[in-house]
Amino acid sequence: MSTKIPFRADQVGSLLRPQKLKDARAAHEAGDLDAAGLKAVEDACIRDAVAHQERAGLKAVTDGEFRRSWWHFDFLAGLEGVELVKGEKSIQFTGVKTRSESPAITGKVDFGDHYMLDHFRFLKEVATVTPKMTIPSPSVLHFRGGRKAISKDVYPDLDAFFADTAEAYAKAVKGFYDAGCRYLQFDDTVWAYLCSEKEMQAARERGDNPDGLQEVYADMINHALKAKPADMTITTHVCRGNFRSSWISEGGYEPVAETLLSKINYDGYFLEYDSDRAGGFEPLRFLPKGDKRVVLGLITSKSGDLESRGDVLARIEEAQKYAPLDQFCLSPQCGFASTEEGNILTEEQQWKKLEFIVDIAKEVWGEI
Secondary structure, three states, X not given: OOOOOOOOEOOOOOOOOOHHHHHHHHHHHOOOOOHHHHHHHHXXXXXXXXXXXXXXXXXXXXXXXXXXXXXXXXXXXXXXXXXXXXXXXXXXXXXXXXXXXXXXXXXXXXXXXXXXXXXXXXXXXXXXXXXXXEEEOHHHHOOOOHHHHEOOXXXXXXXXXXXXXXXXXXXXXXXXXXXXXXEEEEEEOHHHHOOOHHHHHXXXXXXXXXXXXXXXXXXXXXXXXXXXXXXXXEEEEEOOOOEOOEOOOOOOOOOOHHHHHHHXXXXXXXXXXXXXXXXOOHHXXXXXXXXXXXXXXXXXXXXXXXXXXXHHHHHHHHHOOOOOHHHEEEEEOOOOOOEOOOOOOOHHHHHHHHHHHHHHHHHHHOOO
């Protein structure tokens, strides 16, 4: 078994919420279940999910993001200076729209005693393999809301906002490390948006200039990563949007690949490659030779249909034209439930996909 992270068979993070968890959250929202009652259900469901991941053969397990409604907003709203505003705006996906909630920066951004530190501590307590924590990247706090979501009274100069956010994430890295986390992941939709002319134009229409943001975001992330001790691994997942099996951005990685792969000090990259929306493997030529790994997201989390084994093996072989096999791993292209609503497949199909990934990893690399 490999001890290097990311593992040959890995996963992005979120899992479909069991029905009893959905029922408990609804009861809590309605005032029929108190916070302690909800936590008890969450704890039980997380224990079950961790056990199921371990039975599937995964060497890194998550809490499925079971205590969250959103993959990103729940964490961002726990930062100092950030509030989650309801009724402001929703996010438009292909053919479907989210409920109306969005983060607003109303004070100086900082990381304090964030409640998700306790989320990780519980996961670490119940896992017998490596516990993995997922949080949104610092770039996510800026891109979609842009200048309009950031108080001009607090931040008349965006450079100060970028600097404070980068430092807050450096504190987050240290906070999770001190809580026992050795595998942290920054989930990030922004790099995919920067590959989409449609999303770039949308940024311009809301008054932002996306030109030059690659360098800004790279500096922010690298500042945060400087706080990483040597025995901690930090990866990123580049997402094209994942809500009820739909997506937002389209376009290959070519516009951002050199910056993302060569200039940001991540240890690994989870890249979506489950459809032609992601383009070809050619941008992988920018992956530096050495220890960095790319986790090929060849197994879709957007449907329950199991991929052809032969097709997956052929895709892995194709990727080797641009980087060595030893620098690759395998995973689903995204989580199974980036929001509590979840994608359109069953829990049984979800587990079969994760078991399938483990099985293929054993065949290709002789390890998981």
